[in-house]
Amino acid sequence: MFMNIEGATDGYALNPTLWRTCRMLAGTVRIRLLRCLHEQPGHNVTELAQAVGIGVSDASQELRRIQSRGLLQADRRRSALIYRFGADPQVRSAVPLLKALRLALAPGSADQDGRICAIAQGLGHPKRIAIVKSLIQGPKSAFALQQEVRTSFANIRRHLQSLSASGLIRRTGRILHYVPPTHPVAKALVKLLPD
DSSP states (O other): OEEOTTSOEESSOBOOOHHHHHHHHTOHHHHHHHHHHHHSOOBOHHHHHHHHTOOHHHHHHHHHHHHHTTOEEEEEETTEEEEEEOOOTTBTTHHHHHHHHHHHTOTTOGGGHHHHHHHHHHTSSHHHHHHHHHHHHOOEEHHHHHHHHTOOHHHHHHHHHHHHHHTSEEEETTEEEEOOOOSHHHHHHHHTOOO
């Protein structure tokens, strides 16, 4: 049995929680590893560590984090694991997310790495996902959102700042609005929002 995005068991597929996938994507080192694998597929841990300037142990740990979200596949060749972009068939969200990442990591788009991290950071908490889902239904005040997601004023401010930096919301006076995304990763993540 596997856990689906809402935490219910599902015997057919694994769907990691969206906010955890976003937390993984919010790491700059992990985005650099993904970029390296996108631009030059088929590297082992040592080669990837050297390419992004980190230790082998750190690279191994970060690659396992990416793989746990269904975005990498590893093939054993002799004593080495060779990593490549590839969706885990048990992770429903992996295919659309990998497609979006391929677009965002296209050659010459290195300036997009920080944007990917900001978008992912925006959806990297269950309360922020709840806020976006609420604002998709219609504009609201920060106070209304605070009441709806049941959090403190300090926390709602922090969540709204992160969502604002992600580009998914904007403020007009005291009212907050959802901003339909144009970035491929943001579009893919919003489509993966749980019902």
